[in-house]
Amino acid sequence: MTALTTFRFDDRDVPYRPGQSVGAALTACDIRSWRTTPREGRPRGLFCGIGICYDCLVTVDGMPNQRACLVLAADGMRVTTQEGVGER
Amino acid sequence: MTGADVVVVGAGPAGLACAVTAVRHGLTVDLVDAGWAVGGQYWRHPAPVEGADGAGAVTAGEVAHLHHDLPTYRALCSRLEEAVAAGRARTFLGHEVWTVGRRDGGWEVAATQRRAAGGRHAPGGGELRVAAPALVVATGAYDTSLPFRGWDLPGVMTAGGLQALLKGHAVAAGRRVAVAGSGPFLLPVAVGLAESGAEVVGVYEANPPTRWGRHLPAVARNVAKLAEGAEYAAALARHRIPLRTGRMVVEALGTDRVEAVTVARLDATGRPRPDGRTTVAVDAVGVGWGFTPVVDLAVTAGCATTRTDDGRHVVAETEGRTSVEGVYTAGETTGVGGAALALAEGERTAYSVLADRTGHDPDAARLRHLDRRIAALRSFAAAMAQAHAVPAGWVDATAAETLVCRCEEVPRAAVDHALRDREARDARQVKQLTRAGMGWCQGRVCEAGCRALVADRIGRPDRSAATERLVAMPVRMRDLLGTP
Numbered sequence: 321m322t323a324l325t326t327f328r329f330d331d332r333d334v335p336y337r338p339g340q341s342v343g344a345a346l347t348a349c350d351i352r353s354w355r356t357t358p359r360e361g362r363p364r365g366l367f368c369g370i371g372i373c374y375d376c377l378v379t380v381d382g383m384p385n386q387r388a389c390l391v392l393a394a395d396g397m398r399v400t401t402q403e404g405v406g407e408r
Numbered sequence: 409m410t411g412a413d414v415v416v417v418g419a420g421p422a423g424l425a426c427a428v429t430a431v432r433h434g435l436t437v438d439l440v441d442a443g444w445a446v447g448g449q450y451w452r453h454p455a456p457v458e459g460a461d462g463a464g465a466v467t468a469g470e471v472a473h474l475h476h477d478l479p480t481y482r483a484l485c486s487r488l489e490e491a492v493a494a495g496r497a498r499t500f501l502g503h504e505v506w507t508v509g510r511r512d513g514g515w516e517v518a519a520t521q522r523r524a525a526g527g528r529h530a531p532g533g534g535e536l537r538v539a540a541p542a543l544v545v546a547t548g549a550y551d552t553s554l555p556f557r558g559w560d561l562p563g564v565m566t567a568g569g570l571q572a573l574l575k576g577h578a579v580a581a582g583r584r585v586a587v588a589g590s591g592p593f594l595l596p597v598a599v600g601l602a603e604s605g606a607e608v609v610g611v612y613e614a615n616p617p618t619r620w621g622r623h624l625p626a627v628a629r630n631v632a633k634l635a636e637g638a639e640y641a642a643a644l645a646r647h648r649i650p651l652r653t654g655r656m657v658v659e660a661l662g663t664d665r666v667e668a669v670t671v672a673r674l675d676a677t678g679r680p681r682p683d684g685r686t687t688v689a690v691d692a693v694g695v696g697w698g699f700t701p702v703v704d705l706a707v708t709a710g711c712a713t714t715r716t717d718d719g720r721h722v723v724a725e726t727e728g729r730t731s732v733e734g735v736y737t738a739g740e741t742t743g744v745g746g747a748a749l750a751l752a753e754g755e756r757t758a759y760s761v762l763a764d765r766t767g768h769d770p771d772a773a774r775l776r777h778l779d780r781r782i783a784a785l786r787s788f789a790a791a792m793a794q795a796h797a798v799p800a801g802w803v804d805a806t807a808a809e810t811l812v813c814r815c816e817e818v819p820r821a822a823v824d825h826a827l828r829d830r831e832a833r834d835a836r837q838v839k840q841l842t843r844a845g846m847g848w849c850q851g852r853v854c855e856a857g858c859r860a861l862v863a864d865r866i867g868r869p870d871r872s873a874a875t876e877r878l879v880a881m882p883v884r885m886r887d888l889l890g891t892p
Contacts, residue, residue: 324464337578338457338465344577350691352562352665359817363664365562366581367814367853369569370449371442371504372550374848374882375814385848385882389572391523392444392455 327397329354336393343369343376343388346399354378354388358404378402412436412498414761415517415540417505417705420448421747422739423546424484425754426761431491433762433770438538439488439497440519442504446488448548449568450747451481452575466578474575474600476636480751503536506881508543508705515543515709515734520883535888542734542761545706545723546754549699549740552720552856554798555812555820556805558660559695567696571597580606582692586669588612588657589696590796595640595651597694602647609688611644612655612671614678614799623791630788632748656680657695658805661687669693672805679801697798699744700856704880709735713874716743718793719859721874727779728757729764736761745789752781803864812861813854815847823858827865835859836872850877 326333329346336345343366346354353363355377367375369389376388381398384406388399414430416423419441427437441448444455445468454466472478491497503519510516516539551566558564565581567589573579574597584607587598591613598608620627627634644651652671658680659670668689672680703713706723711730713721723730723737730737738757739750756778759770806812808821826832826841835858838844844858845851851858859870 338461338463339455340466340577340579344573344579347573347581348577348579357817362560362817363562364560364814366565366569366573368550368553368566369572370550372849373814373853375853377848389569390442 325393325395327393327395327399329399330401334393334399338393340393341389342378342380342391342393342397342399345393346388354399355402356404361404377406379406412438412538412540413765414438414542414544415440415515415538416544416546417441417508417517418448418546418548418739419443419446419499419501420546420548420739420750421450422548422750422754422757423448423544424488425751426544426546426738426758427497428484428487428491429755429758430761431496432487433758433768435762435765437491437497438500438540440500440503440505440517440536440538442502442522444502446485446499446501447481449550449572450750451475451478452572454576454578470578471575473603474571474596476596477747500536500538504881505705506879506883508709511539514539514541517543517705520881542736542765543709544728544736544738544757544761545703545709545711545730545741546737546739546750547702547705547741549701549744550852552697552700553695553853554697554802554860555810555854555857556658556660556695556802557807557810558662558666560811560814561660561662561666562664563662563666563690563692564660565692565694567594567597567694568699570692570694571600574600574604578604580604581694582606582690584609584690584692586610586612586657586671586688586690586693588614588655588669588671588693589698590614590798591696591698592637592640592792592796593696593698595637595644597696598649599640599643599647602649608647608649609690610650610652610671612657613651613653614656614674615796616654619795620791623795626787626791629784633788656799656802656805657693658685660693666690666693674799674801677801678799680804697856698793698796699740700852701741701744703741703874704877706730706735706737706741707874707876708878708880711735711737716793717790718797719863719869720744720856728753728760743786743789744793745785749782749785749789752778752785756782798860803861812857813842813844813847813851815849815853816843816845818842818844818854820861823861824865827862832862833866834872835862835870838862845875848882851875
């Protein structure tokens, strides 16, 4: 099916279906990580998928530490890779 | 309606059954759940999107094939909707409960609201407080994880995470997926992925089926479970999914994401054998070692906990009553046993609430039926826990540099150092010395691994108390203060 709705992830548009989380839409686009860890700078993405593990933290509309598995995608939303603890 | 008779936290099978039963017998109910649709993780459904924003949305019909016993779910949903329409129940979906406390002789739950579909209001867009004389904690369970080499690579998930992507979002986590760990839950996950177009390279079940041989009486009491197992076995065959027992994933390989997994055979003592390992290319892998009950709110309320045979903390209860007056529980919080048991317990607990609140003597025949059913299903759950135990040699799948705590990036070597050189005696002291369990997830993910690692190293079970999480979810101060 044609996805008409998109959000922005870093420098690209990511299609999503209404009702999908940011993490699900990124996964459907074969994007697996959107955060680097504070100590080792390692990439992280979805792990538990249900809001328990906080591994999928991401910056949404400028606000860091949002769980990508729970935040529902919205048209025009700006999602950016979160570096470390996400403090600006 | 101001102030219900009962507030139920969790709208999975247990919470739903409890709420609907309570309403049917004249009580009013507030039902609070973090999800956007009722059903919990078992009956997880896509977030409903209404109106013009809903074009192209993921529909419940689309994911119906992934579900089991949907008629029961639909019946519960329609009875709940009737109760809401009649002003006998209120539902607060998209609300994460972060604590509970005493209030006016009863109990109050505090929750923050999540961002709605298409909604622009900030996360934590509102704080909810509801109070009632009776509190039912039906908060379910999540996947139990154990560390292994490379498990922090993106694309490595829990088995439940794979399932949540399918049921909640109609997304397969990868094109070539491995499913591993132990327990019957791995089977529907694998079948769901295959039905959604993914290639499932294998289901790697650590335990041999012969472990069920010791538990035939429990199986005989639960014929429906046997039929369910046969159904999934047939589905695996239909999709040509290889089921490999006595094997575990000992390493995830890749640089910035998982590209392959190494699978080892386990010897008779449950140790991964060094010979005959195979490496299989995958772009996602889901591992699950059963489930960990979510007991945080009950612990905060002061309820006594006990341990199951496999060392997991559960809420101590009798007929749904906890050790604290006015606090009840049902479902996986009393010990993981699956949806059928959760449904029976939810209904049973509603009758206990009813008896305590109104003195009303519930239907004695129905209670006898429920108690028999609960006993039978618990015997099956106990057998399942033993037949699908974590293999003794799981630690061999870790290396010194393998992260034990993903949040705080604590390697196994740091835990070993705390035990060997810093005289830590249990998992609690290891946590204080290493920060394992002090990150964002508050030890939910690493607690099982930390406890099992400590047990492995000290040669006896770790006996430290259940973790107290007085704030069950991270809450932003500005949400509590109501400022933007």
